[in-house]
Amino acid sequence: MKRYRGLWIFLGILGVLVPAGRGAAAEDAAVNQPKAKEFRIERSMPKEAVACLDCHRRESPGIFTDWAYSRHASANITCLDCHQAEEVDPDVSQGHYKQYERSEVPYSTKEYRVPVAGVVTPKDCSRCHPDEAKQYERSKHANTVEIIWKIDPWLNDGMNSVGERISGCYHCHGTVLKMKDGALDPETWPNVGVGRINLDGSKGSCTSCHTRHRFSVMEARKPEACGQCHLGPDHPQIEIYMESKHGDIYTAFGDQYNWNAAPGTWTPGVDFRGPTCASCHMSGAGTVLTSHDVTERLSWETQAPLTVRPSDFAAFPAKTNWEVEREKMTAICMQCHGKTWVDDHYSKLDLVVQEYNDMYFTPAKKVLDQLYEKGLLDKTRFFDERLEVEYYELWHHEGRRARMGTAMMAPDYAWWHGFYECKKRYNNYMEEARRLLETGRKAFRAEDFPNATGPTTKPAEVFGK
Numbered sequence: 108m109k110r111y112r113g114l115w116i117f118l119g120i121l122g123v124l125v126p127a128g129r130g131a132a133a134e135d136a137a138v139n140q141p142k143a144k145e146f147r148i149e150r151s152m153p154k155e156a157v158a159c160l161d162c163h164r165r166e167s168p169g170i171f172t173d174w175a176y177s178r179h180a181s182a183n184i185t186c187l188d189c190h191q192a193e194e195v196d197p198d199v200s201q202g203h204y205k206q207y208e209r210s211e212v213p214y215s216t217k218e219y220r221v222p223v224a225g226v227v228t229p230k231d232c233s234r235c236h237p238d239e240a241k242q243y244e245r246s247k248h249a250n251t252v253e254i255i256w257k258i259d260p261w262l263n264d265g266m267n268s269v270g271e272r273i274s275g276c277y278h279c280h281g282t283v284l285k286m287k288d289g290a291l292d293p294e295t296w297p298n299v300g301v302g303r304i305n306l307d308g309s310k311g312s313c314t315s316c317h318t319r320h321r322f323s324v325m326e327a328r329k330p331e332a333c334g335q336c337h338l339g340p341d342h343p344q345i346e347i348y349m350e351s352k353h354g355d356i357y358t359a360f361g362d363q364y365n366w367n368a369a370p371g372t373w374t375p376g377v378d379f380r381g382p383t384c385a386s387c388h389m390s391g392a393g394t395v396l397t398s399h400d401v402t403e404r405l406s407w408e409t410q411a412p413l414t415v416r417p418s419d420f421a422a423f424p425a426k427t428n429w430e431v432e433r434e435k436m437t438a439i440c441m442q443c444h445g446k447t448w449v450d451d452h453y454s455k456l457d458l459v460v461q462e463y464n465d466m467y468f469t470p471a472k473k474v475l476d477q478l479y480e481k482g483l484l485d486k487t488r489f490f491d492e493r494l495e496v497e498y499y500e501l502w503h504h505e506g507r508r509a510r511m512g513t514a515m516m517a518p519d520y521a522w523w524h525g526f527y528e529c530k531k532r533y534n535n536y537m538e539e540a541r542r543l544l545e546t547g548r549k550a551f552r553a554e555d556f557p558n559a560t561g562p563t564t565k566p567a568e569v570f571g572k
């Protein structure tokens with residue numbers, strides 16, 4: 108989708124000359140009919156853009172008002188800049204042309220008619236935000252559809268259904284967008300998952316953290332923006348964070364933080380006194396630059412079955428050196444802490460990672476391999492035998508909680524939801540495994556495993572034909 112190249116620069120300059128739409132929109136809110144910026148629309152925008160604003164102001168005040176309060180509106184970036192498509196783009200809304208045929212609105216002549224698409228991708232944003240889009244593109248967020256199809260047994264063994272995938276997995280990870288009968292396929296839309304594969308080939312959706320149409324940095328800096336996906340039994344980062352001292356401080360003082368500091372200037376101590384997810388993983392501080400690549404600053408893959416360095420993660424090896432990345436994270440911590448405090452925190456994390464790998468994961472994996480070798484467990488499907496589920500939860504649930512609880516300072520997750528549960532699971536798992544090995548009896552197989560109907564072909568859009 109190629110749009111008005113260069114226009115935004117021109118409009119941006121005009122935007123400096125005319126006041127922002129905030130005041131006007133706020134006054135109008137009283138009559139529940141936002142009318143912001145009409146005076147300026149006429150002078151500084153193409154007539155097609157005026158049409159979008161004027162009609163949508165009445166038809167969808169929720170969208171219009173959101174936009175009117177955004178930085179984009181202040182900079183005169185309009186609906187047209189993001190939604191205008193080429194006639195030939197596959198995702199042009201055919202239904203929308205009818206809006207220009209309505210007799211009761213003044214836009215029924217040809218000069219206003221513009222092809223629009225509902226989908227706005229990182230490629231569209233990259234016209235004006237190239238750095239953010241480039242960083243995002245190399246992150247695990249953007250590439251997660253590839254990663255999950257490389258390693259996940261739910262998908263590769265078809266152990267769940269399309270309905271279960273689109274309401275669950277893909278809601279967070281992202282769908283592969285498709286057209287069906289001239290419109291977006293409801294099996295793939297709506298969706299703002301972090302790794303959505305778009306029709307223009309770009310990956311991800313910037314609205315995962317900056318919801319439209321405010322596109323606010325304030326929202327993305329708050330832990331709740333991450334917590335919508337980073338929660339639950341297998342990756343409870345928001346719960347871990349809220350349990351940590353950093354989360355306590357956010358709860359106590361968050362309403363005093365300066366959430367709206369200009370991009371790249373959100374300063375520890377000055378603007379906030381306890382870090383959020385964004386402060387540690389994304390926002391710049393000291394000599395460390397802001398990054399939209401959340402894979403930066405990490406020294407371990409604590410979500411993986413066997414904890415490895417990010418560069419050794421086979422499904423998606425990071426092009427990073429863990430020592431350099433740890434230095435970056437350390438520099439963030441040291442905006443508020445001394446070096447000993449931070450180094451000693453990391454030595455605790457390294458110890459826990461080692462103990463988890465050696466004492467829990469490695470022996471459990473060894474026994475699982477033996478059971479497969481001897482034919483006591485069946486390899487054709489996963490999750491249909493009890494030991495497979497036990498093994499999975501050992502690393503995927505409590506094993507992660509133990510490691511991540513330690514990484515982010517939450518002792519209840521490290522121990523009670525973590526290692527304590529690991530011990531319990533491990534003992535039950537070993538008891539059953541030994542019984543099978545000693546008796547030579549095959550494990551019970553859940554033949555009628557429900558709803559194991561999902562397709563097992565990897566998406567061609569990512570893996571090729």
Ligand code: HEC
Nearest residue numbers: 158159162166186187190200202206212214221223224225
């Ligand atoms: C005359 C009124 C009118 C004008 C002018 C208008 N729209 Fe719309 N638009 C609507 C209405 C009503 C809907 C909701 C019905 C629908 O989704 O088709 C809509 C829907 C949309 C959608 C969602 C489409 C989808 O398939 O999800 C987008 C995006 C959109 N408009 C953008 C624009 C842009 C950009 C412009 C200016 C180039 C514009 N509109 C001009 C009335 C209008």
Ligand code: HEC
Nearest residue numbers: 163170171174179184185186189225226227299312314319
């Ligand atoms: C900065 C880019 C940007 C601007 C400016 C913008 N939009 Fe959007 N719009 C988006 C994104 C992103 C989405 C979410 C779609 C997606 O995830 O691909 C969206 C979604 C929509 C939708 C579908 C939402 C739904 O819930 O059905 C409509 C309709 C729409 N925009 C209309 C407008 C109108 C009208 C304007 C001008 C007042 C506007 N947009 C300005 C980026 C933009």
Ligand code: HEC
Nearest residue numbers: 115178181182184188227231232235313317322323324325
């Ligand atoms: C036509 C150019 C243009 C496009 C396309 C565009 N933006 Fe922007 N965006 C800007 C400009 C200019 C600013 C700075 C406004 C300011 O500083 O007042 C901005 C600011 C922002 C901000 C910072 C807001 C804040 O609270 O400080 C975010 C976040 C953002 N854009 C996200 C997006 C996303 C996501 C998309 C795609 C859906 C997008 N932009 C598309 C021009 C654009």
Ligand code: HEC
Nearest residue numbers: 254255258259261262275276279280335336337342410411
């Ligand atoms: C609530 C949102 C959400 C849902 C639903 C969800 N995931 Fe995830 N998934 C995540 C997050 C967040 C992570 C990152 C975990 C981490 O790094 O700590 C993740 C991690 C993963 C990983 C590990 C990737 C890696 O780099 O090792 C796989 C594989 C995966 N998910 C597959 C799935 C599948 C398949 C489903 C559905 C059966 C699913 N997920 C459902 C949010 C979700």
Ligand code: HEC
Nearest residue numbers: 229232236239240243313315316327328370371373385390
């Ligand atoms: C995982 C959450 C997340 C996603 C997804 C995301 N952002 Fe951001 N974005 C943030 C955070 C957090 C900040 C605030 C950084 C700071 O404190 O200055 C931010 C800031 C920005 C800014 C302000 C300038 C800057 O670099 O600080 C722009 C522009 C922006 N994002 C654009 C985008 C675009 C374009 C995309 C899609 C390619 C995107 N964002 C996707 C979290 C996200």
Ligand code: HEC
Nearest residue numbers: 247251254279280300301315332333336384385388401402
């Ligand atoms: C829409 C869902 C979603 C949102 C919102 C989201 N994430 Fe994620 N995040 C994921 C998924 C899915 C993964 C797993 C990607 C993979 O490994 O395949 C992930 C992985 C990560 C990772 C691990 C990266 C790696 O290389 O191992 C970090 C760190 C992360 N997210 C931080 C954040 C932060 C910080 C925010 C908020 C500013 C955020 N995420 C918002 C879904 C989300």
Ligand code: HEC
Nearest residue numbers: 333337344345348382383384387405406407408409410514
């Ligand atoms: C005090 C800083 C800090 C805060 C706040 C924080 N994290 Fe972390 N996070 C870390 C550290 C340190 C690690 C371990 C990094 C390493 O691998 O060396 C980590 C690990 C992770 C991982 C695991 C990545 C992997 O692949 O192993 C994810 C996902 C994550 N954080 C997401 C979040 C989310 C979401 C939030 C907010 C709810 C958050 N973090 C809050 C510092 C923080």
Ligand code: HEC
Nearest residue numbers: 352375376379380381382387436439440442443449452516
């Ligand atoms: C914006 C400032 C800030 C940043 C950045 C920050 N912290 Fe903290 N942290 C604090 C404050 C304030 C406390 C509370 C200290 C106290 O107990 O008085 C704290 C507490 C802690 C604690 C004690 C937890 C407890 O429950 O006793 C640890 C450990 C810690 N931080 C480690 C880190 C690490 C590691 C990083 C970087 C990954 C980091 N912090 C980043 C401000 C910060």
